[in-house]
Amino acid sequence: MxxxxxxxxxxxxxTILLGIRMVIVLGxxxxxxxxxxxxxxxxxxxxxxxxxxxxxxxxxxxSAMTTGIQRFYNFELGRNGEVGANKVFVTSIYTQFxxxxxxxxxxESVGVWYLYNKMVLPPERLQxxxxxxxxxxxxxxxxxxxxxxxxxxxxHEKMDYYAFLGIYDTxxxxxIVIILPYISADKLIMYGGLILCISISxxxxxxxxxxxxFKEVRFRFEFHKRLFLDMLSFSGWNIFGKFxxxxxxxxxxxxxxxxxxxxxxxxxxxxxxxxxxxNGFVENVNVAAKPQLTQSFAKxxxxxxxxxxxxxxxxxxxxxxxxxxxxCIELDWILRFWLGDNVPQYTSIFIILVILSSLRxxxxxxxxxxxxxxxxxxxxxxITSLLELTMIPIAYTCLKMGxxxxxxFVVSFFVSLVVLVVGLFILxxxxxxxxxxxxxxxxxxxxxxxxxxxxLPLTLNxxxxxxxxxxxxxxxxxxxxxxxxxxxxxxxxxxxKSIISISKTTLNKVRNRK
Numbered sequence: 479m480x481x482x483x484x485x486x487x488x489x490x491x492x493t494i495l496l497g498i499r500m501v502i503v504l505g506x507x508x509x510x511x512x513x514x515x516x517x518x519x520x521x522x523x524x525x526x527x528x529x530x531x532x533x534x535x536x537x538x539x540x541s542a543m544t545t546g547i548q549r550f551y552n553f554e555l556g557r558n559g560e561v562g563a564n565k566v567f568v569t570s571i572y573t574q575f576x577x578x579x580x581x582x583x584x585x586e587s588v589g590v591w592y593l594y595n596k597m598v599l600p601p602e603r604l605q606x607x608x609x610x611x612x613x614x615x616x617x618x619x620x621x622x623x624x625x626x627x628x629x630x631x632x633x634h635e636k637m638d639y640y641a642f643l644g645i646y647d648t649x650x651x652x653x654i655v656i657i658l659p660y661i662s663a664d665k666l667i668m669y670g671g672l673i674l675c676i677s678i679s680x681x682x683x684x685x686x687x688x689x690x691x692f693k694e695v696r697f698r699f700e701f702h703k704r705l706f707l708d709m710l711s712f713s714g715w716n717i718f719g720k721f722x723x724x725x726x727x728x729x730x731x732x733x734x735x736x737x738x739x740x741x742x743x744x745x746x747x748x749x750x751x752x753x754x755x756x757n758g759f760v761e762n763v764n765v766a767a768k769p770q771l772t773q774s775f776a777k778x779x780x781x782x783x784x785x786x787x788x789x790x791x792x793x794x795x796x797x798x799x800x801x802x803x804x805x806c807i808e809l810d811w812i813l814r815f816w817l818g819d820n821v822p823q824y825t826s827i828f829i830i831l832v833i834l835s836s837l838r839x840x841x842x843x844x845x846x847x848x849x850x851x852x853x854x855x856x857x858x859x860x861i862t863s864l865l866e867l868t869m870i871p872i873a874y875t876c877l878k879m880g881x882x883x884x885x886x887f888v889v890s891f892f893v894s895l896v897v898l899v900v901g902l903f904i905l906x907x908x909x910x911x912x913x914x915x916x917x918x919x920x921x922x923x924x925x926x927x928x929x930x931x932x933x934l935p936l937t938l939n940x941x942x943x944x945x946x947x948x949x950x951x952x953x954x955x956x957x958x959x960x961x962x963x964x965x966x967x968x969x970x971x972x973x974x975k976s977i978i979s980i981s982k983t984t985l986n987k988v989r990n991r992k
Contacts, residue, residue, distance in 0.1 A: 506648045510655040514669070515748070515820050517659050522606075522666045524740030524822075525599060527747035529607050530670075531731050532589065532597070533614035534724075536581055543570075543577055544625050546712045549850050550705075551633040552772035563633070564694035565702050569709060570626040572701070578622045585615045598739050606666045613670035617677040624681045627688040630695050633769050639687055643680065650676045712855055722866025729870055730886050737877045741822060745883075748817070749828035753836055756801050760794045760840055768847055775851035783851065784911055787844045788919050794840035795924050796964050802833045803932060804956040807939050808949045824883050831887035835894055841920070842898045845905050858904045865897045923968040931956075931963040 515523050547570045554562030589611065599607050631640055654672045661668050688695040727750075734742050767790045774782040805812060809829060813821045849858045869890055876885040906913055935956035942948040965974065 502645050502648060506652050510651055513655045514658075515744075515817060517655075517665055518669065520744045520820065520822055521600065521740055522603065523747060524742075524744035525603055525607050526610055526666060526669070528597065528599075528731060528735050528740055528743040529593070529610045530614045531727075531743075532592065533585060533611065533618055534727075536585055536589065536618070543573055543622075543709075544629075545850060546709050547573070547625055548629045548632065548768070549712065549772060549853075550709055551629045552769045553776045553851070555633050555769075555773065560694040563630070563692075564696065564698075565705055566709075567626055567630065567695055568698055568700055569702050569705050570629065571697055572706065573709060574622050574625055578619050581622070582615065582619060585611075585618075589615070598735050600740075603666075606664055609667045610670040613667075613674045617674050620674075620677045620681050624684050627681075627684040627695065630688045630692050631684065634692060635769055636691070643683060646683070647676060647680060650679070712850075712853060722863040730873055730890065733870070733874055733877065734883055734886060738883055742824060742883050745822035745825045745828055748822060748825050749832050752805070752829050753832045756798055756805075756833070757836055759797050759801060760836075763790060763794055763797065764843060764847075771844075771847055772851045775848070780909065783848060783909075784915075787848050787911075788916065791841050791844045791920050792924060792968055794843065795837060796960075796968065798833075798837055798840055799928060799931075800957055800960040800964075802837070803960060804935060804949075804953040806830055806833060807935055807956065808952055811944060811949055827884045828887060831884060831891060835887070835891045838891065838894055838898060842894070842901060845898070845901050848909060848911070849901075849905060852908050854908050858901060858908070861904065862897050862901050865893065865900060869893050919970060927960075927964045927968040930967065931960040934959045 518526065547566065550566045551563060551570075554566050590608075593607065593611055594604070597607070651673075654669065654676075658665055658669060658672075731743060731746055734746060767786060771783060771786045771790075774786065806829075809826050813825060846858075849855060872893070873886045873889045876889060877883075902913055902916065905911055935952045938955055939948065939952050942951065
């Protein structure tokens with residue numbers, strides 16, 4: 479019990495560190511998005527989004543391997559310490575180098591062909607789009623080679639340095655935004671080139687820190703065949719899951735481009751900019767908690783594993799909900815204040831629909847984490863991925879029949895709900911988690927709390943005339959009502975005691991420092 483309490487406090491501490499990082503990142507990102515949209519214009523911003531998104535689409539291979547490397551790193555640290563972790567590090571260097579070569583070959587062949595023959599782009603901007611494509615490819619290669627070093631930092635829960643890297647990256651992007659209007663060359667090309675420079679510097683910092691801090695981060699000319707095959711097997715099944723995510727986030731983007739052109743892609747880009755910033759707060763919790771979840775499973779402590787799964791699911795949902803609710807209620811005013819007259823059509827409805835999908839996603843994430851910790855991936859990934867892939871023909875058919883762009887996101891949301899339900903049944907077969915406990919402790923409390931907490935801020939929005947004072951009032955009332963409702967309706971008595979205990983400990987430390 480004492481060990482679990484200490485681990486919970488470490489998760490809380492790391493989450494706070496990452497939360498501070500996210501606040502800074504969010505504030506700067508909102509400003510940079512506005513300036514980039516103004517400097518590049520809606521059309522060029524849409525080009526950057528769709529071309530960069532196409533490259534990211536091929537990154538599902540790297541994403542699958544990244545998940546595998548992180549899982550094995552966490553698992554080996556929990557079971558075999560530095561010796562096991564070194565084997566994972568060495569093996570991951572080999573796998574990432576091979577994967578980078580494969581992805582590079584695919585992008586420079588299939589990718590270039592699609593860019594010139596299928597992508598809907600203004601002819602006069604095709605050359606600029608080509609260079610954005612190349613810069614995006616180079617950034618992806620650097621990102622792939624960085625994965626083994628980032629995995630070591632996260633597995634050791636060095637969230638202070640991880641937070642520093644995020645702030646460093648954001649500050650550099652802010653500098654780019656400041657100098658970009660004064661550059662006389664093609665701004666779209668220059669923006670892509672400077673983003674590549676940031677990726678390279680991120681790699682160097684990760685490389686140096688991991689080599690200095692962690693003994694197991696030492697490359698040896700050894701080939702651990704069994705571990706290599708295990709990682710490929712794990713990641714091979716995981717590819718199905720990452721492929722479905724790629725289809726949802728980037729494949730649907732390509733469909734929007736085919737039917738409506740780059741302007742709608744710009745609206746999607748803004749929507750994902752907003753929801754990406756909000757999801758960043760949730761990801762902070764996942765980054766802080768996932769190492770302990772995997773290591774608890776590796777030690778055979780299923781109770782701790784399930785407690786983390788339930789608790790982190792609710793915490794992630796609450797964080798995203800409390801941030802999203804006032805934004806959704808006052809979305810039109812916020813977009814006008816943020817982007818001025820440059821708000822692309824459909825942006826508001828895109829943001830709301832993507833946020834709904836993200837709220838659902840906070841539940842699916844922890845389910846997949848436990849499956850990954852078990853290593854039994856095949857059934858879960860094949861079935862859920864095939865379900866995810868049905869989004870493409872359904873969305874395409876809807877648009878072909880004359881539906882508006884938001885239909886794509888509606889399809890995505892309802893299919894993802896089915897995926898969550900099916901995934902829970904598969905998880906029950908793998909680790910015997912109680913679906914009754916999950917429903918009564920997670921799903922129903924969150925639904926009840928969501929409905930109750932929206933009443934006061936929505937009423938306030940309807941009664942007051944639009945103004946800055948109304949926006950501030952809605953934000954304050956929304957945060958207070960959401961916190962109180964979730965605290966009393968969505969958490970168990972034991973979780974409530976833990977929250978109070980951690981809060982008291984934090985306050986005592988603050989008082990002692992004074």
